[in-house]
Every structure is written in C-alpha cells, then in structure tokens.
Amino acid sequence: MTPETENAFAAIRREYGAESLRRVEMMLQPGAGSARHPLQRGAKWILPGLSETPWHDPHGHPELAPVVEAFEAAHPAIKEEVTAAWAGRRELFSDYEHYLTRQQDWQALHLYRAGTLVEESAATVPTAYGVLDAFAVRTGKICPLLECHFSTLLPGAVISPHCDLWNFSINLHLAVDIPDGCSIAVAGEKRTWEEGKCLLFDYSFEHEARNEGDRPRTCLLVDLWHPGTSIPERRALTVLITEIRRLMGD
Template identity: 80%
Template sequence: MTPEMEDAFAAIRDVHGTDSLRRVERMLEPGGGAPRHPLQKGARWILPGLSPTPWHDPRGHPELTPVVEAFEAAHPVIKEELAAAWAERREVFSDYEHYLTRQEDWQALYLYRGGGLVEETADTAPTAYKVLKEFAVDTEKVCPLLECHFSTLLPDAVIAPHCDLWNFSINLHLAVDIPDGCSITVAGETRSWVEGKCLLFDYSFEHEARNHGVRPRTCLLVDLWHPETTVPERRALTVLITEIRRLMGDG
C-alpha cells in the first residue's frame, strides 16, 4: 500500500478498533485472502466473509429495504419521465462504457457518477434523481466508487457473460420499461424483470443479459454497498480503490 493508504487505514483503526479492517487486509493478501466461488473467478477483488450469494431478496436486508420500496413506489412517474427523455432528449443518452467494453446498443443516462450526483440529470429524470439522493446517496447506501444510471438495451442487444470488479457492492435493478423477450442470468440462474419491481444481485458472479424483444428494455441500475460490509470497511475500501485508480491514471 502507499503511505497515503496506510495513513488512512491507521486513522480508521484509531476510531473503529485494531481489528476493524481485518477482512480488507486479508483481501489484499496474495491470492485474495480466501477461496472464491468458481463463477467469481473473473472478479478482481473478493472481500472475504461476505455471503457468496448471487441473487439477493430485494427486501431481505433491512438496510436496503427503504431504497427498494422508494424506487418501486415511484416507478410509474420514473417510467413516464424516462419515456419523455428518450423521445425528446435522446442526446443526453450515451453508449455505455463498461470497464471491459463499449456498446452502441447499450445506452446509458447517468444520475450518479465519479463519486457524486450528476446534477444535469435532475431536470431530465427528476423523480429518480430525488429518490436516489434521498434514499441512497444521503443515507450513504450508494457505493461512491461506482454509479447509478438508466440502462437501456436496444432490441437484439446482448451483454456478454462477465464478472464485475468486486463483491463488496451489489447491484439493484428497478425494472422501468420491460418488453417481452428480456432476461438476465446470474451464476447460471436466469430470471426476467417484472416491470415496477426490483432485482438485487451480486455482480461479482458471472452474469449476462439480453433483449430479444421488439423495443428497448430499460432498468435503473444502482450500485449499493453490500449490506454485510461495515462502516470502517466501506471507508477503507473507498480510500483503497480511489488511490488505485489515481495511480493507474483513471481519475
């Protein structure tokens, strides 16, 4: 670790105790500090001690239930605002740039990115922006290392099987506009989105998605801290990944 990381970790330990970052330290050991599930082998970091559960019950974590319920309650207005933006302000959408690839048939409209809310989107998707800010950002449930965006797959678009970078955040999908013929597979189990409802899964497991429908499929994706991580771990992980990205010249 760099001196900056060591100083930050020491300050966290001073507040939360000497053992508060033990799992983060184990993660940084050669080999990742713990065995991983075969379908997590493509992930870069696995924080040991987190339940190796690909699919999560959206209402199975008290910390995250208010986020799920708020987005589901707001779905009708969110869908209406998204449809208006897609019809009238298509220029605010862009090709989605995953860390592995960029796809023209996968469009994105960002609400949270680079550690903060995307203020320009407040006028385009005001209800989703308000719910995200009140229930995920202000409550520190959102993982600031990642993002929140409307994810629109065009007809016949396919997202190839892949693992995301780590297991210490999980992905919430609010099904905004779902035509027939759309599905998502996580760790070999395929499910369909139900419009107006949320799915919650650990995207360190291999996953893929497809739109075999006749019109675009849109979900609102929110990256949330894994509920089994602790406050000191979240602080340390934010310092760690931010510094790694800085050293790599990626922000």
C-alpha cells in the first residue's frame, strides 16, 4: 500500500476500531487469491467472509430492498423514457467499454460514472435518474467505484463468460424491455429477466448474457455495495481502489 492508503486506513481504524479493516487486510495478503469459490477464479479481489451465493433475492436484503422497490415501482415511466431516448437520441448511447472488452452490439446510456451522477442524463431519463439519486446515491448504497447505466444488447449480442473484478459490490438489474430469447447465466445457472422486476447477483462469479431475440434487450444496471460489507470496509475499499487506479493511470 502507498503511504496515502496506509494513512487513510489508520484514520478509519481510529474511528471504527482496530479490527474494523481485518477482512480488507486479509484480502490484500499474499496468497489470498486462492481462497475463493472455483467459479470466482477470474476475479481479482475476494473480500473474505461474504456470502458465496451467486444469485441473491432482490428483496432479501433490508439495506437494498428500498432501492429494488423504488425501481420496480417506477418501471413504466423508466421504460417510456429510455424507449424515447433510444428512438430519438441514439447519440446518447455509446459502445459499452467493459474492463475486458468493448462491444458495438452492447450499448450504454450512463446515469452514474466516475464517482458521480451524469447530470446530462437527468433531462433524458429523469425518472431513473431521480430514483437512483434518491435511493442509491444519497443513501450511500451505490458503489462509487463503479457505475449505473442502461444496458442495451442488440439482437444476436453475446456477452462471453467472465468474472468481474471483485465481490464487495453486487449487481442489480431492472428488466426494462425484454424480448423473447434473452437470458443470463451466473455460476452456470441460467435465468431470464421478467420485465419490471429486478435480478440481483454477485458478478465476481462467472456470468454471461445473450440476446437471441429480434429486438434490443434493455436493463438498468446498478452497482451497489454488497450488503455484507461494513461502512469502514467500504471507505477503505474506495480509498484502496481509487489509489490503485491512480497509480495505473486509469
């Protein structure tokens, strides 16, 4: 760790106690990468002690349930707004740049990125923007290291099996517009989206998605803190990953 990271960790320990960052420290120990589920082998960091559950009940975590309920209740308006944006403001969507790949048949309209809300999206998709701000950003449930975006897979698009970088955030999908022939698999378990409902999964497990339908599939993806993480851990992880990215020039 850099001196800046060590100083930040020390300040967090003073505030929350000497053992408050024990799991983060364990994650950073040499050899820690071997202590994981086999289907998390492609993830870079695994915070120990979190549930080894690929799929989660979207309504099963008291911390996250208000976010899920708010997005599901707002689905009709969200679908109307993003459909209008896709039809009339296509230039607002861009090729999605995952850390592993960039795909032209995977289009994204961002609401939150680089640790802040994308203000330009407020005028285009105001309902989703407002729900995100009120229920995820202001409440500190969004993981500021990642993002929120409308994810549109064009017909024939395939997202190949992969693991994301870590397990201390969790991925929420609001099914906005779902044609027949679309599916997602996490840790080998295949599911489909139900329009207007949310899915919640740990994307440190290997996962893939495809659109075998005849029109675009759109979901709203929100990167939230894993409910098994503590406030001091979240603070430390934010400092740690931000510093790593700075050093890597990302």
